[in-house]
Amino acid sequence: MSAIPAALATATVLGGAGALAGLALPYRPRVPVVGVLTAGVGVAGVAAGVAALGGSRWEAVYPGLVPLAGAHVAVDAFAGLFTAVAGAVVAAVAVYGIGYAAGHGAHGLGSRTSQAVLPLFALSLLLVPMAASVSTFLLLWEVSALGSLLLVSAEHRDRASVRQAGVWYAVMTHLGLVLLLAGFALFAAQAGGESFAALRAGAHGISPAVRGLVFVLVAPAFTSKAGAVPLHAWLPRAYPEAPGPVAALMSAAMVNLGIYGLVRTALDLLGGGPAWWWLGLLAVGGASAVYGVLQAAMASDLKRLVAYSSSENMGLVLVGVGACGLFAAHGDRPLAALALAAALLHVVNHAAFKALLFCAAGSVVRSTGLRDLDRLGGLRSRMPVTAAFFALAALGAVALPPGNGFISEWLLLQSLIHGLEVPGVAVAVVLPLSVALIALSAGIAAAVFVKALGVGFFARPRDKRAASAREAPPLMLAGMALLGAGTVTLAVVPGLLGGGLDRAVGAAGLPGSGALGGGGLEVRLTGISASLSPLWVVAALTAGILLATGLPRLCGRRRRRTDARLWDCGGGAPTPRMTCTATSFAEPLQRVFDDVLAPEQRVDVTFTRESAYLVRRVRFQHRVPDRIEHRLYDPVLRALSGAGQAARMLAGGSVHLYLGYGFAGLVVLLLALVVGW
Numbered sequence: 015m016s017a018i019p020a021a022l023a024t025a026t027v028l029g030g031a032g033a034l035a036g037l038a039l040p041y042r043p044r045v046p047v048v049g050v051l052t053a054g055v056g057v058a059g060v061a062a063g064v065a066a067l068g069g070s071r072w073e074a075v076y077p078g079l080v081p082l083a084g085a086h087v088a089v090d091a092f093a094g095l096f097t098a099v100a101g102a103v104v105a106a107v108a109v110y111g112i113g114y115a116a117g118h119g120a121h122g123l124g125s126r127t128s129q130a131v132l133p134l135f136a137l138s139l140l141l142v143p144m145a146a147s148v149s150t151f152l153l154l155w156e157v158s159a160l161g162s163l164l165l166v167s168a169e170h171r172d173r174a175s176v177r178q179a180g181v182w183y184a185v186m187t188h189l190g191l192v193l194l195l196a197g198f199a200l201f202a203a204q205a206g207g208e209s210f211a212a213l214r215a216g217a218h219g220i221s222p223a224v225r226g227l228v229f230v231l232v233a234p235a236f237t238s239k240a241g242a243v244p245l246h247a248w249l250p251r252a253y254p255e256a257p258g259p260v261a262a263l264m265s266a267a268m269v270n271l272g273i274y275g276l277v278r279t280a281l282d283l284l285g286g287g288p289a290w291w292w293l294g295l296l297a298v299g300g301a302s303a304v305y306g307v308l309q310a311a312m313a314s315d316l317k318r319l320v321a322y323s324s325s326e327n328m329g330l331v332l333v334g335v336g337a338c339g340l341f342a343a344h345g346d347r348p349l350a351a352l353a354l355a356a357a358l359l360h361v362v363n364h365a366a367f368k369a370l371l372f373c374a375a376g377s378v379v380r381s382t383g384l385r386d387l388d389r390l391g392g393l394r395s396r397m398p399v400t401a402a403f404f405a406l407a408a409l410g411a412v413a414l415p416p417g418n419g420f421i422s423e424w425l426l427l428q429s430l431i432h433g434l435e436v437p438g439v440a441v442a443v444v445l446p447l448s449v450a451l452i453a454l455s456a457g458i459a460a461a462v463f464v465k466a467l468g469v470g471f472f473a474r475p476r477d478k479r480a481a482s483a484r485e486a487p488p489l490m491l492a493g494m495a496l497l498g499a500g501t502v503t504l505a506v507v508p509g510l511l512g513g514g515l516d517r518a519v520g521a522a523g524l525p526g527s528g529a530l531g532g533g534g535l536e537v538r539l540t541g542i543s544a545s546l547s548p549l550w551v552v553a554a555l556t557a558g559i560l561l562a563t564g565l566p567r568l569c570g571r572r573r574r575r576t577d578a579r580l581w582d583c584g585g586g587a588p589t590p591r592m593t594c595t596a597t598s599f600a601e602p603l604q605r606v607f608d609d610v611l612a613p614e615q616r617v618d619v620t621f622t623r624e625s626a627y628l629v630r631r632v633r634f635q636h637r638v639p640d641r642i643e644h645r646l647y648d649p650v651l652r653a654l655s656g657a658g659q660a661a662r663m664l665a666g667g668s669v670h671l672y673l674g675y676g677f678a679g680l681v682v683l684l685l686a687l688v689v690g691w
Contacts, residue, residue, distance in 0.1 A: 066094020258376015
């Protein structure tokens with residue numbers, strides 16, 4: 015028995031055992047047992063993914079497992095990459111989740127329902143990339159969506175906002191499912207089969223109009239799963255309200271399924287497409303990157319800030335996918351392979367630092383009960399290990415060396431810059447804009463995480479709960495340590511993934527066009543005279559920092575210490591109210607992008623009864639709403655609400671009226687049959 019089916023069987027058995035343990039065991043043993051079994055699911059997924067990235071392939075058909083069509087599974091290097099990433103995230107977050115759920119009692123994430131769903135959700139994250147037929151893919155896709163929905167709603171009894179987030183997420187994900195059903199049904203009908211092999215073989219015989227329609231149907235569903243604008247409305251609601259481990263799994267593993275489905279369908283099954291497909295993806299990716307990071311800059315909710323950062327990073331991945339398709343449409347396969355390799359590497363890097371960010375944010379919420387950065391502060395001294403892990407993840411998120419996000423964004427920029435040699439007016443216009451948008455998003459991302467670290471961890475505490483915070487339990491720190499180790503490894507030796515990434519790119523539809531070379535300490539771009547050694551970059555930065563901080567101390571005079579207090583002009587010691595808040599930190603950026611963000615302000619002045627010239631109270635309210643949601647979703651929701659209210663008039667309670675409706679429907683059906691005949 016080869017490694018892949020053995021690992022798949024192990025993951026399935028452990029997932030089922032975890033679900034049964036979650037239902038049957040009492041509270042005290044339930045959380046650790048389910049956590050260990052879920053971690054085992056993740057380890058098995060890593061084993062299967064690494065085997066596939068090493069060159070192993072496996073496929074099988076289980077006729078009786080799914081009615082009518084059976085279950086088709088296949089694992090190649092492309093599926094193995096996403097399986098390995100999901101498995102690694104699941105394993106680390108499961109360890110973290112044992113400590114997290116242990117403090118919540120037998121409700122929320124510690125309830126029987128949540129503990130039974132958690133291992134099944136983890137298993138679905140591994141199995142979706144292994145699906146090799148339309149029915150199997152859609153079934154596993156829906157299992158993943160339902161599992162995440164139940165976990166997002168784990169604390170619905172505690173807060174009304176959780177229920178609202180659950181409704182938004184349920185509606186958005188099932189609208190995406192409808193689009194996938196329509197697109198794949200059309201594709202399968204035209205190709206003459208529903209297995210991925212049949213779709214791949216029959217795609218070239220389908221007319222360009224039908225292939226374009228299939229892409230138009232499935233692309234919004236996949237980009238919505240990835241959290242790209244304008245179909246991102248569920249993301250900033252679901253992530254903040256989900257428990258910390260669930261948010262980490264969704265942001266670091268589940269959103270990747272949107273990227274997987276898009277690349278698998280558009281590049282592999284459909285075999286690529288015309289330039290307008292990819293120009294649209296480039297536009298969506300660039301808009302998501304900039305808009306997501308702008309909303310993160312305005313957010314004062316710590317988990318909402320990290321959630322919008324996911325939208326930004328998935329936008330960068332979509333830019334890479336769009337550039338890959340555009341280069342392939344113009345016949346430049348080496349550049350297409352480089353762009354896709356950069357996008358896939360950023361998927362891996364994002365999974366590492368985003369899972370760590372959400373775990374650190376979850377530790378803060380668990381310890382303080384607060385998500386508002388304007389009320390947090392002082393956590394560096396009270397939660398030093400959590401603060402260090404958050405800083406490590408933030409370094410990766412801002413794409414600066416020595417963070418792990420730097421190398422993937424550098425590769426993406428290399429592909430876009432060298433793509434300027436590709437002929438075409440659209441390429442000459444779009445690629446420089448994409449480079450500018452990536453640079454803009456990286457600059458704003460630096461400001462975002464400086465705000466999160468400075469205000470939330472280094473400033474003075476502004477609330478008693480922040481002042482009395484305690485460090486996270488050892489198991490939570492152990493889970494974050496695993497993610498931190500992965501983040502550092504990806505930052506220092508990303509070349510270890512070079513061969514696996516090349517195989518994944520080949521399995522995604524670009525065979526024989528290896529993009530990356532070099533070993534673990536260096537990344538070389540095949541066909542382009544460029545290379546980078548992140549380890550040497552880290553060493554140079556470390557030496558520069560030590561030199562800059564140590565030289566003045568060696569050459570300068572030592573300061574004389576004195577116990578005398580300096581004159582403070584009578585002002586006294588500063589208080590926490592005098593420090594910069596997250597809202598005030600973001601105000602300069604808000605002023606620069608005022609036309610994009612459209613902030614709302616309200617000032618209520620209350621006068622005294624005695625005189626209209628004497629002010630009793632002034633109340634100031636300021637918020638930056640999601641403008642896309644305000645302009646796109648609110649009118650649709652109002653129209654649907656009005657239609658629902660108007661439809662109530664049809665239910666007048668008259669039996670005769672209802673019989674008339676039935677008769678009218680029968681007449682319409684008969685007329686349709688006559689016309690069709």
